[in-house]
Amino acid sequence: MHRPRATEAEFADELAVVRPDLAARYAAELPGARAAVLSRLWRGLTHEPLPWVVAREAGREGLTLRLADGRRLHGPHPDPYATAAQVTVVRLDGTPYDRPAHLMTGLGVPHGTEFAAELDDSVASLALSRATQEPRPTTWPVHDWEWEQRVVDGHPFHPNCRSRPGFSVAEQLAYGPEHRPVVRLGLVPVPAAECLVTGEWPEDLRDGERLLLPVHPWQAEHVLKRSASEGLDAHPLMSLRTLAVTGERHVKTALSARLTSSVRDISVYSIGVSATLSGFAETLADRMDGLLHFTRTLGAATANSPDLAAVLRESPQVHGDRVLPVAALATTDLPHSAAWLAEFARLALTVGLRLLELGVALEAHGQNLLVVLDQEGAPVRLVYRDLADIRISPARLARHGIPVPELSGRVVTDDVTTLRRKLFGSLVAGALAGTAGSAAALRGALESAVRDLPRTPDLIALLEQPLPAKALTLMRLSPGTPGDQWTQLPNPLR
Template sequence: MHRPRAAEARFAEELAVLRPDLVARYAAELPGARAAVLSRLWRGLTHEPLPWVAAREAGREGLTLRLSDGRRLRGPHPDPFATAAQVTVVRLDEVVHDDPACLMTALGVPHGADFAVELADSVASLALSRAGRPPGPEEWPVRDWEWEQRVVDGHPYHPNCRSRPGFSVAEQLAYGPEHRPLVRLGLVPVPAGECLVTGAWPAEMRDGERLLLPVHPWQAEHVLKRTVSHGLDAHPLMSLRTLALAGGGPHVKTALSARLTSSVRDISVYSIGMSAILSEFAETLAERMDGLLQFTRTLGAVTADSPDLAAVVRESPQVYGGRVLPVAALATTELPRSPAWLAEFARLALTVGLRLLELGVALEAHGQNLLVVLSESGAPLGLVYRDLADIRVSPARLARHGIAVPALSGRIVTDDVTTLRRKLFGSLVAGALAATAGSEAALRGALETAVRELPRTPDLAALLEQPLPAKALTLMRLSPGTPGDQWTELPNPLL
C-alpha cells in the first residue's frame, strides 16, 4: 500500500469498530473524495504562483505544467470556480495519479511530504463525512444549526477541505457538524480577576466571583489536559468550534487549538480585546445599510490570558428572521440553479459589500461568515454577517464619510487599497458567490446582470477590470515559514 492510503485504511479500521453500518458506504465514497480533493489541488497547481512551476502551457487536450526540474504534469483545463469534482486523474510524466496525496508525494517539492499527509487526511475525512449523509431529500430546516450541518464537503476550494489532523474517527463522529451530534461543552471556572472580559458575560456562565468558560471537549482532553464534569449541550456549526446552545439562545465560539484547513483555530487575546469595540462599531455600520445588512452582536468575550482558554458568546443569526442560512448552505437547496435568482443574490451581495467597502470596511464575506435572509418564496431579502475578527477597517475612508473611527489597533486597521479589495473580493466574489454559482459560466452570468445596477465607484472598476484576487491556499500550505495570507489572481469572469 502506498503510504498516503494508510489514512484511508486507518479510518476504515476505526469505523469497523465504531460504526460498522457505515463501512461499505465509506468505501464507496472514497473514489469521489479523492477526485474532489484532487480537483481542489489541481486548481491550486494551475493558478497559484508556485516557485517550482516554470510554465503553464494550454493545449487542445488540456493543460501542461512544466516543472523546474524538467518534468511535465498534465491535466484537464481547470474551471477555477467549479465546485463539482472535475479531475479524476492527472499525469506526471508517464505516471497516472488519481490520489492527491500520492501525487504530492511524487512531486517531491519542499514541504510536500507534510502537505501529502494533510491531503490524505482530507480525503479520508471527506469520505467519512459523505458516508454519514442522510439518504434522500431533506425537509427545509427550522433551526439555524440544522442549516449548518447540511454542509458536508467543507471548504469549496481548499484541498484540505476536510482535513482534521489530531481527530480520531470517534472524535469526528462525536464533534463534526456533518455527523449531527450533540456536544457537551465543559465549563471551566476561572477567577474573574484573572480574565480579560469584554461585553457582558452571561449570568448563567458565572459562579460568584468566577467566570465559567465554555470549553470544547476536544480542547479539554488534548490541550488543557483536564476533565470537565459539567457543562452545556450544544450543536456544532460549520466551523466545528462554534456551537449553538441546545434549546435555542446564543452561539458559543470556543478555542480549538487544532489545524483545520489552513489555520490553528484558537481565540487570540487580541481578538477578545477588540470584540466589544467591533460589535458596537458594527451597529453603527448597519444603520447606514438601509436594512440590507445586519451583524450578529457579540454579547460577551473572555480569555484567561491564553488563546487556548477563551470563548465568545454572540447572538444567533435567527434573531433577524426564521429563514436565515449561511451562504455555504445555499448549494444544498434548489435556489442557485435559477440564473435569475443567482443574479439577484449577486446584486444584493455586491451592493452591500461595495457600499461597505466605500465607507471603509472590508468584510471577510465567505460562505461561512455571510448569511442570507430569505422570503417565504425564497427571494434574497438581506444579509447577516457574523464573526468580525478578520474584517479590515480603513480610518481614512471612514473619516472621508464622516464616520467616527473606532479605537482599533493591529492587523484589522489598514488604509492599503490592495489589502482592502483583496479581503472583500477574495472572500465574496472568488469565495461566496463563486461557490454558490458552482462554475465560471454561471458566475459570469450572475455578475454581468448584477453589476449593471451598481454605482460606478473605483472599487467596482477594479472588480470589473482586473484579475480576481483569491487566497493561494495550496501555496500557503507549502510555505509554513511564511506567516499570513498569500494571494494569487484568477481569471476575471467579467473580462
C-alpha cells in the same frame, strides 16, 4: 484514539471498530472523495504562483505544467470557479495519479510530505463525512444549526476541505457538524479577576467570583489536559469550534487544532477588540438601508490564553426564521436559477461594495455571510457574523464622516490592495463563486448584478482586474511564511 494523522486505510481500520455499519459506505465514497480533493489541488497547482512551476501550456488536450526540474504535469483544462469534482486523474511524466496525497509525494517539492499527509486526511475525512449522510429532508429546517449540518464537503476550493489532523474517527463522528451530533461542552471555572472580559458575561455562566468558560471537549482532552464539569448541550456549526446552544446563542470556543489552513484558537487580541467591533458594526448597519445586519457579540472572555477563551454571539436566527449560511445555498434548489443567482449577487455586491466604499472590508465567505430569504425564497437582506477578520480603513471612514473606532492591530489598514483582496477574495472568489459553481454561471450572475451599481473605483477594479483569491495550496506549502498569500484568477467578466 488520538493520533497526529490518518490515512484511508487507518480510517477504515478504526471505523471497523467504532462504526462497522459504516465500513461499506465509507469504502464506496473514497473514489469520489479522491476526485473532489484532487480537483481542488489541481486548481491550486494551475493557478497559484508556485515557485517550482515555471510554465503553464494550454493545449487541445488539456493543460501542461512545466516543472523546474524538467518534468511535466498534465491534466484537464481547469475551471477555477468549479465546485463539482472534475479531475479524476493527472499525469506526471506519463505516470497517472488519482490520489492527491500520492501526487504530492511524487512531486517531491519542499514541505510536500507534510502537505501530502493533510491531503490524505482530507480524502479520508471527506469520505467519512459523505458516508453518514441521509436523504436530504424536504422540509425547511426549524433551527439555524440544521442548515450548518447540511454542508458536508467543507470548503469548496481548499484541498484540505475536510482535513482534521489530530481528530480520530470517533472524534470526527462525535464533533463534526455534518455527522449531526450533540456535543456536551465543558465549563472551566476561572477567577474573574484573572480574566480579560469584554461585553457582558451572562449570569448563567458565572459561579460567584468565577467565570465559567465553555470549553470544547476535544480542547479539554488534548490541549488543556484537564477535565471540565459538564455544562451545555450544543450543536456544532460549520466551523466545528462554534456551536449553537439554547437561548438563541452561539458559543465560539477555543479549539487549538489545524482546520483547513490555520491552527484555530481565540487570540487575546480578538477578545480585547470584540466589544468595540460589535458596537462599531451596529453603527454601520444603520447606514445599510436594512440590507445588512450583524450578529452582536454578547460577551467574550479569556483566561489570558488563546487556548482558554470563548466568545458568545447572538444567533443569526434573531434576524428571521429563513436565514442560512451562503455555503448552505448549494444544498437547496435556489442557485440553479440564473435569475435567482443574479438577484443574490446583486444584493451581495451592493452591500459589500457600499461597505467597502465607507471603509470596511468584510471577510464575506460562505461561512461568515448569511442570507435572509422571504417566503418565496427570494434574497432580501444579509447577515454577517464573526468580525475578527474584517479590515477597517480609518481614511475611508473619515472621508465619509464616520467616527473611527478605537482599534489597532491587524484589523486596521488603509492599503487599497489589502482592502480589496479581503472583500473580493472572500465574497466574489469565495461565496459567490461557490454558490454559482462554475465560471459560466458566475459570469452570468455578475454581468447582471453589476449593471446598476455605482461606478466606484472599487467596482471598476472588480470589473477590469484579475480576481484576487487566497493561494490556499501555496500557503500550505509555505509553513514559514506567516499570514495570507494571494493569487490572481481570471476575471469571469473578461
